[in-house]
Each structure stands twice: as structure tokens, then as C-alpha cells.
Amino acid sequence: MSYLNKLMDGHDGGLKHEGMTPMQKIAMRFVVIGLLYYGLAALEGMIMRAYEITPLPFIDETHFFSIMTVHPMVGIFGSSYMIVFGAFLFLTPFLMEKPIYSLKMANGSWMFIGGGVLIMWLAGFLFSYAPLYTLYWPLPADTEQFTAIGGIVYIVGVVGIMIGTFLYTYNVFKTIVYTPKGWEKQPSGALLRSALGLTAIANFFRKKETKHLVPLPIAAIARGTIDVGLNAIVISTAGVLILIYLVGNGLFSMDLQDTWVDALLYKNIFWWGLDLVADGLVLVFVAGTWYLLAMMISGKDLYMQNVARAALFVEMVVSWTVWSHHLMSDQGQSNALKVLSGEVVTAFELVTQGIAVFIVLTTLYKAKPIKMTNELKFLLGGILGFMLAVPAGIIQADLGMNRILHNTQWIIGNHVHVAILVGLTMTLYSAIYVLFPILTNGVKLYSQKLASAHFWLHLVGGIGMGAFMGMAGIDGMLRRTIYYNGEYNTYMILAGICGAMMMLAFILFLYNIIMSIGLKGLLGIYQPSKIDTHDCLVQEKDK
Amino acid sequence: MRYFIIILGLIVVALAALFIIKDNDLLLIGAIIAVITGFWIAVFQIPKEKDS
Numbered sequence: 277m278s279y280l281n282k283l284m285d286g287h288d289g290g291l292k293h294e295g296m297t298p299m300q301k302i303a304m305r306f307v308v309i310g311l312l313y314y315g316l317a318a319l320e321g322m323i324m325r326a327y328e329i330t331p332l333p334f335i336d337e338t339h340f341f342s343i344m345t346v347h348p349m350v351g352i353f354g355s356s357y358m359i360v361f362g363a364f365l366f367l368t369p370f371l372m373e374k375p376i377y378s379l380k381m382a383n384g385s386w387m388f389i390g391g392g393v394l395i396m397w398l399a400g401f402l403f404s405y406a407p408l409y410t411l412y413w414p415l416p417a418d419t420e421q422f423t424a425i426g427g428i429v430y431i432v433g434v435v436g437i438m439i440g441t442f443l444y445t446y447n448v449f450k451t452i453v454y455t456p457k458g459w460e461k462q463p464s465g466a467l468l469r470s471a472l473g474l475t476a477i478a479n480f481f482r483k484k485e486t487k488h489l490v491p492l493p494i495a496a497i498a499r500g501t502i503d504v505g506l507n508a509i510v511i512s513t514a515g516v517l518i519l520i521y522l523v524g525n526g527l528f529s530m531d532l533q534d535t536w537v538d539a540l541l542y543k544n545i546f547w548w549g550l551d552l553v554a555d556g557l558v559l560v561f562v563a564g565t566w567y568l569l570a571m572m573i574s575g576k577d578l579y580m581q582n583v584a585r586a587a588l589f590v591e592m593v594v595s596w597t598v599w600s601h602h603l604m605s606d607q608g609q610s611n612a613l614k615v616l617s618g619e620v621v622t623a624f625e626l627v628t629q630g631i632a633v634f635i636v637l638t639t640l641y642k643a644k645p646i647k648m649t650n651e652l653k654f655l656l657g658g659i660l661g662f663m664l665a666v667p668a669g670i671i672q673a674d675l676g677m678n679r680i681l682h683n684t685q686w687i688i689g690n691h692v693h694v695a696i697l698v699g700l701t702m703t704l705y706s707a708i709y710v711l712f713p714i715l716t717n718g719v720k721l722y723s724q725k726l727a728s729a730h731f732w733l734h735l736v737g738g739i740g741m742g743a744f745m746g747m748a749g750i751d752g753m754l755r756r757t758i759y760y761n762g763e764y765n766t767y768m769i770l771a772g773i774c775g776a777m778m779m780l781a782f783i784l785f786l787y788n789i790i791m792s793i794g795l796k797g798l799l800g801i802y803q804p805s806k807i808d809t810h811d812c813l814v815q816e817k818d819k
Numbered sequence: 820m821r822y823f824i825i826i827l828g829l830i831v832v833a834l835a836a837l838f839i840i841k842d843n844d845l846l847l848i849g850a851i852i853a854v855i856t857g858f859w860i861a862v863f864q865i866p867k868e869k870d871s
Contacts (some may be wrong), residue, residue: 377870442823442826446822446823446865449862449865450865450868450870453865453866454870455870456870457870464866465863465866467866468862468863468865468866472862502858502859502862505826505858505861505862506854506855506858509826509829509830509833509854509858510833510854512830513830513833513834513837516830516834517834517837536838537837537838538837538840538841538842540842541837541840541841541842541847542837544847545833545836545837545847545850545851548851596851596855608842610844612844613844
């Protein structure tokens with residue numbers, strides 16, 4: 277078979293998209309777009325890494341900061357949200373053993389989020405809109421630094437992402453509780469209470485325990501989805517506020533005063549919402565994904581299931597109350613919030629995350645001997661990532677240490693990038709490797725050597741980049757700052773090499789996946805499925 | 820549908836809170852509790868809606 281044939285048709289016959297169910301196709305659509313956006317975020321990251329070594333002649337300062345503005349949004353919403361939502365929109369009906377509530381809504385989600393990210397990215401690329409992703413008030417509404425049209429395009433993109441996100445939240449909850457046509461009436465209220473952990477709480481006060489109606493991963497998906505919804509409300513609110521000012525002052529020359537909104541209050545509410553992504557849904561979703569992966573890899577029930585359910589609920593409540601660790605260096609922030617929310621509750625994340633790690637590792641240990649598959653390697657890599665990034669976060673959420681580390685490369689290196697690139701992304705890669713044969717009806721991976729190279733390059737590159745950025749931060753290098761005289765070049769060159777390793781890892785992974793399924797199969801994912809989901813379930817029941 | 824209407828209402832309430840609350844921690848915490856409670860109410864409307 278020639279190379280070209282293999283590229284078109286895939287390895288060992290490749291992906292036969294005609295045999296894929298609608299849900300398989302939708303999940304793959306999310307994942308493919310999520311991976312493309314990951315590639316874009318990686319490319320942006322490498323441009324910024326190179327710029328930190330020596331300013332690039334074809335990018336001016338303004339554009340550097342517009343790249344920095346869209347980079348986290350592309351990474352979080354374009355990549356992480358897309359891959360996670362795709363996986364969970366597939367897993368929710370799969371684990372509840374019924375069809376998804378709405379295929380149209382699921383398709384709408386990836387279209388709105390994918391399109392929204394593109395529009396938002398264009399605001400940076402075309403209009404150099406650059407108030408950074410934190411959108412600190414009144415910077416995003418400043419029409420002297422940025423054009424109003426750039427800001428409006430950016431917010432339109434954000435609105436698209438939020439619409440897709442709300443559709444996802446509704447579809448997940450509705451799939452858990454609804455009764456498919458022709459089925460016996462489902463106890464919808466009880467299903468929702470079980471998914472959200474209210475049944476587990478009530479069991480503490482009952483003599484006879486009520487049975488959990490949903491599997492553990494569904495509990496994690498539901499609780500993380502609460503944080504997704506809350507976060508979307510806050511980001512939508514900020515978006516509407518910014519839009520009012522941009523349209524009013526920028527387009528209609530009104531005189532809306534930015535002092536009408538208290539900047540510190542805005543920062544509190546915005547970070548409360550944003551932290552629901554960082555400390556809420558990521559940790560809850562990740563713990564739930566770890567539990568599911570541990571069960572699938574080991575073939576055993578999860579160790580300490582009840583504790584795991586309780587920890588997921590505690591994690592959700594903790595995520596609502598930790599935001600103040602982002603305001604420790606704000607002089608106006610009250611000390612009570614800094615200590616209680618910023619230090620005490622934040623430190624509790626070490627406990628909840630520690631419980632999740634203990635449960636997963638014990639489940640895997642009790643199932644030994646188990647084969648070191650790709651999914652297991654990446655799962656262990658993901659756990660390692662969070663075991664590095666969570667303590668780094670706890671260290672910087674200390675009032676004393678925060679004076680030294682605030683706004684330095686430590687925060688964004690050791691904590692954020694290690695959490696996202698090593699912790700979250702390696703967990704997602706594990707999920708992709710485990711779901712790959714399920715979603716593609718058994719397509720075989722093109723090359724195990726490429727998969728192994730992907731693992732080691734990503735792991736070493738991710739930890740290395742975070743570590744060298746962190747070292748620069750300890751030496752005083754600020755984040756969001758360009759150094760023109762090469763003050764931190766040793767660290768930045770080393771971080772750049774590690775970043776290039778991760779970029780290479782992604783290219784190898786993408787090549788391996790494309791060669792496995794073939795370009796024809798890849799394009800076929802975006803064609804309508806000829807199979808009715810309800811028919812699949814009837815066939816399953818008949819077996 | 821009620822889920823989406825409540826969410827729209829919560830966005831309006833949160834927007835108003837940004838203009839009304841100034842430097843007051845208790846009102847800030849109250850607003851956060853109101854958004855959480857409102858969203859839970861929205862989610863609990865979902866089982867009550869018809870399965871169309």
C-alpha cells in the first residue's frame with residue numbers, strides 16, 4: 277500500500293465513517309476541532325516563547341499582547357472545553373444507557389463554541405484587541421487603547437462560546453433525567469438529586485441508605501457541569517457589561533463612566549466565575565475522568581466509591597469559595613476574604629485532590645498486574661501533573677509567598693501550564709486513547725512508537741517548560757512583560773526548547789491519528805450519520 | 820425553556836449587582852449565594868419540563 281493510499285484510507289482499512297452512530301460522530305467532531313485549537317494555542321505559545329527570547333521582527337508589541345489575550349481563551353474554550361464536552365456528551369448517554377436528549381443541541385454546542393472561539397481569535401488577529409484574558413475593569417472597555425469594533429467582535433465571540441456552553445449544560449442534565457419515547461417513566465427528580473450529590477448527603481441522616489441512581493462518573497460530570505454553568509453566567513455578565521460600554525461610548529459617543537462599576541468588586545465577581553473553571557470544573561471533571569479511566573483500565577470497581585462521591589461534592593463547594601487567592605495582593609481586598617477564602621479554603625484543595633489521587637492509584641494497584649498501555653501512561657502523567665501543579669498553587673496562595681510570587685512567571689509556569697498541559701491535557705490524552713477504539717469502531721493505532729514518543733516528549737517538555745518558567749519567576753521575571761535585554765534568556769531558551777518538545781509531541785500525535793483513521797474517514801466524521809441512535813439501543817437490548 | 824429564562828434573569832441580576840454593590844463584602848457574598856441558588860433553581864426546572 278502506497279504512503280498516499282494509507283494517508284487517504286488510513287491504517288488497516290482506517291475509519292469506516294458510514295458505520296458510525298450520530299453520537300460517535302458528534303464526539304469526534306468536538307475532539308477534532310478541540311485538537312486543532314490545541315495546535316493553534318501551542319503555535320501561539322511558541323511564538324510568545326520565541327518572543328521572550330528575542331522580539332520577533334514580524335510581530336509588534338501590540339500584537340504580542342493580543343496573542344497573549346486570545347491564547348488562554350483558545351486553549352481553554354477552543355481546546356479543553358471542546359474535548360471535554362465532546363467526551364461527556366458521548367459518555368453521559370453511554371453510561372446512562374439511553375440516547376442523548378438532543379442531537380441538534382449537541383451539534384449546536386460544537387458549532388457555537390468552535391465558531392465563537394474563531395470570532396474571538398479574529399478580534400486579536402485583525403483588530404489587536406488586547407485587554408488580556410483577565411479583562412480587568414475598565415481595561416476591556418477602554419476605547420482609547422483599543423478600537424471599539426475590536427472589543428465588540430471579541431465579545432460576540434465570547435457570546436457564541438457561552439451559548440454553546442449553556443446548550444451543553446442543558447443537554448447533559450436533560451439526558452440524565454429525561455424519559456426516552458416509549459420507555460418506562462424515569463424518576464427524573466431522583467436521578468438529578470443523585471447526580472448532584474443530594475442523595476449522598478441525605479444518606480448521612482437516614483438509617484436506611486438510598487441507592488445511588490447514577491454511576492460515579494455521571495456524578496462527576498453533573499457536579500462539574502454546575503460549575504460550567506455558573507462560570508458561563510459570570511462570563512456572560514462581564515461580556516454584556518463590556519458590550520454596553522463599547523457600544524455606548526465607542527459607537528454612540530455616550531459618556532458612560534467606568535467608575536460606575538467598582539473595579540475591585542468586578543475583579544472579585546470575575547475571578548469568582550473564572551476560578552470555577554480553574555479550581556472547580558477542571559478538578560471535578562478531572563477527578564471524575566480519573567475514576568472512569570481507572571475503572572476502564574483496571575476492569576475493577578473503584579476503591580472507596582462512597583468517599584469519592586463525597587469528595588466530588590466537597591470539591592464543588594470548595595470551588596465556590598476559593599476565588600480570593602487571586603486577590604491576595606490587592607490592597608483593597610479585605611483580610612478576612614484573603615485568609616478564609618484565599619488561604620484556608622484553597623488549602624483544602626490539596627485534601628480533595630489528594631483523596632482522588634489515592635483512590636485512583638489504589639484502584640490501579642489492586643488490579644495489578646496491569647499492562648502499561650497508552651491510556652495508563654497518560655493517566656499517570658496527568659496525575660503527576662496535578663501533583664506538581666496543585667501544591668504549587670497552594671504555595672502561591674499563602675499571603676507571604678504571594679508577595680514574592682504574585683504576577684511572576686512562577687504562577688503561569690509552575691502552576692497554570694503544568695496543571696493544564698501536564699495534568700489536564702495528559703488526562704484528556706488518556707481519555708482519547710481509551711475512547712479511540714470505542715468511537716471509531718475499533719480502528720487500530722498506526723504506530724505505537726509514535727504514541728510512546730508523544731508521551732515522553734509531552735511529559736518532559738511540559739514539566740520542563742513549567743519548571744524553567746517557574747525558576748525565572750523566582751528570579752523576579754514578571755508575567756505579561758517583554759524583556760528586551762535578555763535578562764532571563766537562559767531560562768527562556770530552556771523553556772523554549774521544552775515548548776518545542778511539546779509542539780513536536782503534538783505533531784507526532786496528530787500524524788499518528790490521521791494515519792490511523794485516514795483523511796477520508798476524518799472528513800466523513802462531518803457528514804450526517806445514517807444510523808438512528810434509538811435503533812442502536814434496540815439492537816443492544818435484543819442481544 | 821424555563822432553565823434558559825432563569826439564566827437570562829441571573830445575568831441581568833449579576834449585571835445590576837456590578838453597579839449597585841460597591842465596597843461591601845457581605846453584599847458581594849450575598850450576590851454570589853444568589854447566583855448559586857438561582858442556578859440550582861434553574862437546573863431543578865429541567866426535570867419538570869416536558870420531554871419533547
